[in-house]
Amino acid sequence: MQTFLSIDWVGLFTLSVPVSEMMVRGTAIYWFLFIVFRFVIPRDVGAIGIADILILVIIADASQNAMSGDYKTITDGMVLIAVLVAWNLVFDRLAYYFPSFRRFATPASLCLVKDGHILKRNMRREFITEDELWSHLRMEGVQSLAEVRTVYLESDGGFSVIKKEGGDHHNPHSPSRSESM
Known part of the structure; x- marks a missing residue:
């Protein structure tokens, strides 16, 4: 010892x-x-x-x-x-x-949904399933692709959802409206 x-x-x-x-x-x-x-x-x-x-x-x-x-x-x-x-x-x-x-x-952001249409080629490129995409869309309160202008896979792996109505945009890096007040 x-x-x-x-x-x-x-x-x-x-x-x-x-x-x-x-x-x-x-x-x-x-x-x-x-x-x-x-x-x-x-x-x-x-x-x-x-x-x-x-x-x-x-x-x-x-x-x-x-x-x-x-x-x-x-x-x-x-x-x-x-x-x-x-x-x-x-x-x-x-x-x-x-x-x-x-x-x-740093990888560039990748568009996954444009004007309510899923870009399957881009989703295949990153091995993102429609179930995974819908999971993120539901977290943003999206019920239909008709509500979505664009969805991006960001370089950090997060999803940014830009809705058609009101231009509501969720950026995973910025504080929510309630946090910033």
Whole structure:
């Protein structure tokens, strides 16, 4: 049994892998997963962006490796996490300042219903069933497609419904009228 005083404290915090190797590994994995999530599996889930989901998954894995001993030291895990966070910050800044990069990093909204007609081709592209679409329409109080001007699948996976009557628009990112008053 190891006691608190017999722990190799210096060994816990010294690097066992060169920083440059961790930077290359972290960068390669970040870019690979980003491209997979953006282009191979383009449909995002929930109300957070793709880069946010990606960074959470990778940080969780990197932290787990550092804590479980797959790395030889805690500092190895900290350096890898810092590299991954840095890439996430770079992506956020580039997407903010450069619209062309934003188009690369974030999928565009996709129209699913136009003037009351379901665009089956777009729904097939994102593997959205009519049942799933109707579920979202019912949440917006829609009973008939005749009430709908457009429905968009947003880049974060949410649905925006624009009704014909009164131009009532639901944006999943803005507070409801009752919340903003």
